[in-house]
Amino acid sequence: MNKLFYAGIAFALLAGCSSTPLNDANAPSDAKAGSASDRTSDLGLDKLRSDSLLTQRSVYFDFDKFEVKPEYLDVVNAHAQYAADHPGVKMTLKGHADYRGSHEYNLSLGQKRSVSVKNVMNTSGANDAQIETVSYGEEEANQNCQGKECDQDRRVDISYEVE
Amino acid sequence: MKSLTKTLFLFLFLLQTVHAIEVIDILGGKANELAVAVIPFADDDTDNEKNQIHNVIKSDLSRSGFFRIIKTEGVKSLPTHTNQVDYTFWSGLKAELLVIGRVEKNDQQIKVTYDLVDVFKEKLIISTEYSGSLKQARQIGHQISNVIYEKITGTPGVFHTKIGYVQKVNNNKFHLNVSDMDGFNPKSVVISNQPIISTRWSPDGEKIAYVSFEQKKPVIFVQNLKTGDRKLVANFKGNNSSPAWSPDSKKLAIVLTYNAFSQIYIMDVDGNNVQRLMRSRSIDTEPVWAPDGKSIFFVSDRGGGPQIYTIDLATEQVRRVTFEGKYNVSPRLSPDGKLLTFITNDNGSYKVAVQNLISNQVMRLTKGRNDEAPVFSPNGHMVLYTAKESDKVTALKTVSLNGFKQQLIDTGPLSNQEATWSPIDF
Numbered sequence: 001m002n003k004l005f006y007a008g009i010a011f012a013l014l015a016g017c018s019s020t021p022l023n024d025a026n027a028p029s030d031a032k033a034g035s036a037s038d039r040t041s042d043l044g045l046d047k048l049r050s051d052s053l054l055t056q057r058s059v060y061f062d063f064d065k066f067e068v069k070p071e072y073l074d075v076v077n078a079h080a081q082y083a084a085d086h087p088g089v090k091m092t093l094k095g096h097a098d099y100r101g102s103h104e105y106n107l108s109l110g111q112k113r114s115v116s117v118k119n120v121m122n123t124s125g126a127n128d129a130q131i132e133t134v135s136y137g138e139e140e141a142n143q144n145c146q147g148k149e150c151d152q153d154r155r156v157d158i159s160y161e162v163e
Numbered sequence: 164m165k166s167l168t169k170t171l172f173l174f175l176f177l178l179q180t181v182h183a184i185e186v187i188d189i190l191g192g193k194a195n196e197l198a199v200a201v202i203p204f205a206d207d208d209t210d211n212e213k214n215q216i217h218n219v220i221k222s223d224l225s226r227s228g229f230f231r232i233i234k235t236e237g238v239k240s241l242p243t244h245t246n247q248v249d250y251t252f253w254s255g256l257k258a259e260l261l262v263i264g265r266v267e268k269n270d271q272q273i274k275v276t277y278d279l280v281d282v283f284k285e286k287l288i289i290s291t292e293y294s295g296s297l298k299q300a301r302q303i304g305h306q307i308s309n310v311i312y313e314k315i316t317g318t319p320g321v322f323h324t325k326i327g328y329v330q331k332v333n334n335n336k337f338h339l340n341v342s343d344m345d346g347f348n349p350k351s352v353v354i355s356n357q358p359i360i361s362t363r364w365s366p367d368g369e370k371i372a373y374v375s376f377e378q379k380k381p382v383i384f385v386q387n388l389k390t391g392d393r394k395l396v397a398n399f400k401g402n403n404s405s406p407a408w409s410p411d412s413k414k415l416a417i418v419l420t421y422n423a424f425s426q427i428y429i430m431d432v433d434g435n436n437v438q439r440l441m442r443s444r445s446i447d448t449e450p451v452w453a454p455d456g457k458s459i460f461f462v463s464d465r466g467g468g469p470q471i472y473t474i475d476l477a478t479e480q481v482r483r484v485t486f487e488g489k490y491n492v493s494p495r496l497s498p499d500g501k502l503l504t505f506i507t508n509d510n511g512s513y514k515v516a517v518q519n520l521i522s523n524q525v526m527r528l529t530k531g532r533n534d535e536a537p538v539f540s541p542n543g544h545m546v547l548y549t550a551k552e553s554d555k556v557t558a559l560k561t562v563s564l565n566g567f568k569q570q571l572i573d574t575g576p577l578s579n580q581e582a583t584w585s586p587i588d589f
Contacts, residue, residue: 064468064469064490099533101490101492101506101508101513101535102449102462102492102493102506102536103360103361103535103580103581104361104405104418104449104462104492105446105448105462105492107360107381107402107404107405107425107448108418108420108425108446108448109446111401111424111425111446112424112425112446112464115422115423115424118422128422132422133401133420133422133423134380135381135402135420136376136380137360137381139358139360139376143557143578
């Protein structure tokens with residue numbers, strides 16, 4: 001909690017620096033560029049965009065199930081580690097369900113899936129305050145999927161606020 | 164006539180004596196329909212449609228499951244007054260009832276008179292006269308159906324009531340529509356670029372609560388149908404969904420997640436006094452108030468898969484209600500609180516089921532495959548639901564508890580979801 005709070009202040013200060021209209025003749029001329037690149041490296045955005053695990057942003061689930069399957073633990077843990085290493089980042093876990101069954105139960109199931117991913121991330125060091133869980137239920141699902149086609153609708157998408 | 168009144172009574176109460184819990188599939192049974200010949204009314208060419216009132220009455224009576232419509236096409240002499248009825252002829256066609264009538268037009272006004280005739284007793288049962296504008300021809304037809312329905316079943320008809328449903332337009336617009344219960348006269352009361360689900364008509368008839376995704380996550384709005392105003396009533400952190408009206412229309416049971424699983428809360432309709440109903444480590448959702456206001460039925464996966472439970476609001480005792488099958492969702496109660504309708508997953512096929520809450524006997528009313536969102540008619544005699552056949556639009560349908568008659572509600576070529584039904588005194 002504290003870490004995040006300070007990180008927040010640091011950002012506020014950095015942001016203040018880069019946008020301050022005061023013309024300080026003594027300030028190093030590359031201050032603006034410096035703060036921008038600091039921010040990028042602070043958040044490790046380069047890694048987020050290139051790492052083979054961090055570029056994977058979806059976790060898939062079995063029908064009416066919410067447990068994170070073993071094959072997705074590496075991806076989920078990589079994101080958790082990334083969040084732990086960069087306390088300033090905020091991520092959203094957006095749960096989804098396929099179209100079958102009721103809209104409301106699917107909304108709850110999508111939520112349970114996103115919470116299930118969050119719980120795995122928590123045990124890997126990601127702070128609860130960095131993660132928001134939401135659900136879209138079946139509202140973005142293919143309403144005519146059949147068989148294996150429906151598999152891709154049962155998922156949690158990981159996204160970051162900075163992106 | 165009397166035997167028919169008994170039919171529904173038997174359906175509801177015979178079941179109490181059935182001890183073995185065995186799910187019954189009944190599809191399109193022809194149980195105890197009364198044969199009625201609805202004769203075209205004289206001069207029934209209202210609103211540029213020939214036989215409009217005749218067609219409304221035929222469609223209503225057929226939908227109810229209590230009546231079998233006898234075809235009158237090709238019959239040479241069709242009576243429009245009781246003194247023209249050839250009783251021998253109609254009893255030869257096995258017609259038990261005749262509906263005959265006539266329309267008088269005077270400028271933009273119409274006067275409709277109809278007679279309901281008992282063929283076997285050769286007796287007039289009721290005769291009534293309605294007046295209105297030409298534009299009210301359909302409404303007059305529905306009122307006639309209501310009177311006939313109540314005469315025969317002893318229960319008020321619902322053919323004058325309204326339904327609400329969400330229609331997908333061009334795949335990117337969602338219209339919350341209100342129409343007559345047969346799909347005619349649709350009006351959009353809300354239009355959104357984002358999905359709308361969980362429409363719930365308030366028991367006082369004035370409002371519809373619904374869930375919108377327009378804020379990039381589900382939040383709950385209440386639309387006032389009289390003033391056209393709408394109010395955001397729940398926008399808490401996480402998901403806000405599944406509103407359910409208390410019987411006095413003053414409170415809403417809602418589902419919130421914050422950063423965890425779906426849990427049920429109760430709040431005032433204006434969004435104040437939010438209180439958690441119960442704590443669980445599972446999904447609790449789709450709350451619905453019992454008509455007496457003393458308990459709330461809901462869906463929970465606390466036992467593994469989703470099943471329907473009930474919580475007594477005074478004692479906070481929770482009891483499981485559904486036991487057949489691994490997936491039972493979307494509970495709704497009949498107005499007398501004795502029947503529960505819900506969606507059951509039967510080997511991958513989602514069907515409308517009804518459970519008698521006294522005997523716990525379950526009956527599947529539809530054959531699936533993707534039926535959703537069942538809701539009782541305000542007299543408890545029908546269930547409205549959505550039905551999707553592969554590669555076709557999702558249609559609105561009704562299924563009657565008497566005779567299990569399934570009938571389409573014609574809303575045109577677009578897909579619909581999440582229907583609701585107005586109260587009876589709307």
